[in-house]
Amino acid sequence: MAYEKLELLIDGEWTQGSSGKSEDVLNPATDEVLGELPHASKDDLDRALEASQKGFELWRSKCAFERQTILEKAARLMEDRIEEMATNLTLENGKPLAESRLELGFVIAVTRWYGEEGKRTYGRIIPPRFSGVRQMVVKEPVGPVTAFVAWNFPGTNVIRKIAGALGAGCSIIIKASEETPATCIAIARCFMDAGVPPGVINLVFGIPDEVSRHLLASPIPKKLSFTGSVPVGKHLQKLAADTLKRCTMELGGHAPVLVFKDADIEKTLDTIVAHKYRNAGQVCISPTRFYVQEPVYNEFVEAFTERAGSLNVGNGLEQDTQMGPLIASRRLEVMDGFMSDARDHGAKITTGGERIGNQGNFFAPTVLKDVPDEARIMIDEPFGPVAPMTPFKTFDEVLERANSLPFGLAAYAFTSNGDVARKLAETVEAGMLGVNHVGVSMPETPFGGIHDSGYGSEGGIEGLEAYTRTRFVTELDV
Numbered sequence: 220m221a222y223e224k225l226e227l228l229i230d231g232e233w234t235q236g237s238s239g240k241s242e243d244v245l246n247p248a249t250d251e252v253l254g255e256l257p258h259a260s261k262d263d264l265d266r267a268l269e270a271s272q273k274g275f276e277l278w279r280s281k282c283a284f285e286r287q288t289i290l291e292k293a294a295r296l297m298e299d300r301i302e303e304m305a306t307n308l309t310l311e312n313g314k315p316l317a318e319s320r321l322e323l324g325f326v327i328a329v330t331r332w333y334g335e336e337g338k339r340t341y342g343r344i345i346p347p348r349f350s351g352v353r354q355m356v357v358k359e360p361v362g363p364v365t366a367f368v369a370w371n372f373p374g375t376n377v378i379r380k381i382a383g384a385l386g387a388g389c390s391i392i393i394k395a396s397e398e399t400p401a402t403c404i405a406i407a408r409c410f411m412d413a414g415v416p417p418g419v420i421n422l423v424f425g426i427p428d429e430v431s432r433h434l435l436a437s438p439i440p441k442k443l444s445f446t447g448s449v450p451v452g453k454h455l456q457k458l459a460a461d462t463l464k465r466c467t468m469e470l471g472g473h474a475p476v477l478v479f480k481d482a483d484i485e486k487t488l489d490t491i492v493a494h495k496y497r498n499a500g501q502v503c504i505s506p507t508r509f510y511v512q513e514p515v516y517n518e519f520v521e522a523f524t525e526r527a528g529s530l531n532v533g534n535g536l537e538q539d540t541q542m543g544p545l546i547a548s549r550r551l552e553v554m555d556g557f558m559s560d561a562r563d564h565g566a567k568i569t570t571g572g573e574r575i576g577n578q579g580n581f582f583a584p585t586v587l588k589d590v591p592d593e594a595r596i597m598i599d600e601p602f603g604p605v606a607p608m609t610p611f612k613t614f615d616e617v618l619e620r621a622n623s624l625p626f627g628l629a630a631y632a633f634t635s636n637g638d639v640a641r642k643l644a645e646t647v648e649a650g651m652l653g654v655n656h657v658g659v660s661m662p663e664t665p666f667g668g669i670h671d672s673g674y675g676s677e678g679g680i681e682g683l684e685a686y687t688r689t690r691f692v693t694e695l696d697v
Contacts, residue, residue, distance in 0.1 A: 222253045223307050223402075224404075225244065225254045225401065227263060227422060227423055228407050229259075229267045230266060230269075230270035230273075231417025234257075236257045236258065236259050236260055240260075241255045241256055241258055245398075245547075246311065246313075247546050247547060248313050249534070250579060253310055253311060253401075258425040259424060259425045259430065267421040267423055268434065270421055271364075271365075271418060271419075272390075273418045274420075275360070275363045275418075275419075278389070278390055278416060281388075286337055286388065287334040287335060287337060288334075289334075289410075290333065290334030290410075291334055293409045293412075294327045295413075297323065297330070298327060301320065301323050303405075304406075305320045308322065308401075308402045309535040311399045312402075312543075313545070313546065314498045314543050315535040315542070316536055316540075318497060318498060318535075319374075322374045323374050325374070325378075326374040326378040326406065329382050331662075333383055333385070334385075334386055337385075337386035340358045340388075343355075343356045352694070352696075353693065353694045354691070355693070356690075356691055357692055358684075358688075359690060360388030360686060360687060360688075361387070361465060362389060362441030362442065362688075363440050363441060364389045364391040364444060364686065365391070365393075365434045365440040365442070365443055366391060366393045366443070367427070367431060367443075367444075367455065368393065368395055368403075369396060369446050370396035371501045371503070372498070372502075373399035373402035374402050374403075374406065377393065377402065378406060380393055380446075381407075381420060383444075383677060383683060383686050385410075385419065387683055387686035388686075389442070389686050390418060392421040392423060394423050394430050395422065395424070397425075403422060431458065432458060435455065436458070438462050441465065442465040442467075442685075443455060443456075443466045444685070445466070445469065445470075446470075446503075447471075449626075452470040452673060465688075467675030467676070468674055469666070469667055470503075471602075472504060472600060472629055472668060473507050473508060473600045473624055474505060474506050474507050474630055475507075475508045475509075475510060475630050475647075475649075476507075476509045476630075476632070477617055477632040478509070478511040478632075478633045479636065480513075480515050481635045482515070483633075487655075488519070488523060488526060490656060491506055492526045494506055499542055499603065499604045500601065500603045500604040502602075503628060504660065506606070506631055509607060510610075510617045512612070513611065516608075516610040520569065520586065520588050527570050528571070528586075530542050532575055532584065542604060543581075544581045544582075545580040545582055545604075546580065547580060550580060554603045554605065556595075558572050558585075558605075560595040561594050561607065564590070564591050565589065566588065566590040566591070566607070569586045570585065571584050571586065571605075572585050583604070584604045585606065586606050587605065587606065589608070592623070621648075625671040626668070626670060627649045627650055628650055628651065628669075629651045629659055630647045630649035630653075631653045631654075632647070632652070632654050633654075634654070640654045640655075648670065649668070650667050650672060660678070663678065663679055667681075
């Protein structure tokens with residue numbers, strides 16, 4: 220099957236742009252070149268900005284029911300094209316084909332949810348203090364949006380921006396990752412084929428800092444939505460401040476996993492092992508710091524190690540693959556650094572800990588035992604297939620350790636004690652907490668962090684509200 224044709228989308232036109240610059244897109248499992256991705260010039264970016272303003276005026280004038288009809292058509296087109304899109308996603312990202320299909324299923328669900336919820340962007344009437352007065356709160360689209368997304372979920376990261384913006388009545392310029400462009404392009408084609416007017420969706424690529432600086436310097440975009448690392452998020456927020464753009468920041472995390480002695484160990488393992496190694500651990504809500512209560516610590520580590528060591532690692536297109544490669548060779552070097560530092564701090568590697576083969580970016584599913592809190596992997600987000608384990612004694616102790624970092628995106632806990640579960644809900648510093656399961660991301664639920672993990676939400680009514688502004692209108696009868 221042919222890889223997606225790589226193009227920019229500006230004002231309804233698919234184009235190679237005018238910069239004359241491009242970069243190769245690589246398959247992380249084989250190192251082969253999949254395609255050549257064009258970069259946008261400054262003139263291209265200016266055209267996209269102008270188109271987004273024009274597209275906004277057109278799109279906002281359509282009633283919510285018209286917009287929903289078009290989003291539904293886009294969802295159906297994605298269903299028709301899901302196999303081709305899933306193959307391309309796996310080719311450029313590396314995750315197993317089954318995971319790609321699940322991700323695109325989520326993309327379709329998000330598209331439908333935002334289309335439907337856009338019909339319920341309600342305002343309200345406030346009772347007046349004086350007769351003859353009407354007081355109305357109006358929710359309206361915030362304006363053209365600019366968005367930047369990471370490579371780890373080429374479909375999910377993109378659709379939360381596009382569907383959220385379009386559902387609220389906004390236009391959007393999105394810069395998807397240059398490492399995984401085909402998925403975003405395929406999604407955009409579905410929207411355009413469904414009848415989205417020119418200028419409503421604009422898709423550009425290029426040197427990330429150059430593109431972001433140019434787009435954010437313009438007064439046309441009224442909102443920035445970003446999914447990516449903490450340092451880049453802080454940088455973009457500073458750029459957005461010059462034009463007072465509203466921001467949604469979905470940044471990195473370092474999710475603690477608290478396993479208490481009363482947990483059902485087998486069920487916990489069934490749940491958390493698969494969640495740890497999906498997308499080779501390259502997930503912002505991936506469980507990354509495992510705190511296990513002492514009475515079950517050795518049992519848990521041993522069983523986790525056995526399951527991790529039996530995972531089949533390989534090309535995501537192969538049917539029996541359970542974990543694919545890392546996105547690029549630079550991530551292998553990062554994993555090696557974590558391994559070296561963990562060993563220096565006295566941690567033991569119970570399985571994995573090294574690269575697999577000499578072609579592609581494969582790193583073995585890894586478990587580290589007896590990892591002290593001072594080790595770098597317990598402080599910095601690993602973003603890879605590594606599960607560091609450490610024991611704890613008491614609730615108060617593990618709560619302090621779980622809350623010790625500046626990140627607060629996701630957290631997980633496993634216990635059969637209802638009182639413990641309630642205390643965790645009140646005290647764990649995370650934007651999302653899963654107790655006895657990991658279902659913290661659904662189209663209808665808010666997704667977002669606190670502290671250095673960002674602010675604002677994607678998904679749920681909160682995600683739609685992020686693309687709206689509030690106005691108050693009061694009228695006096697004359």
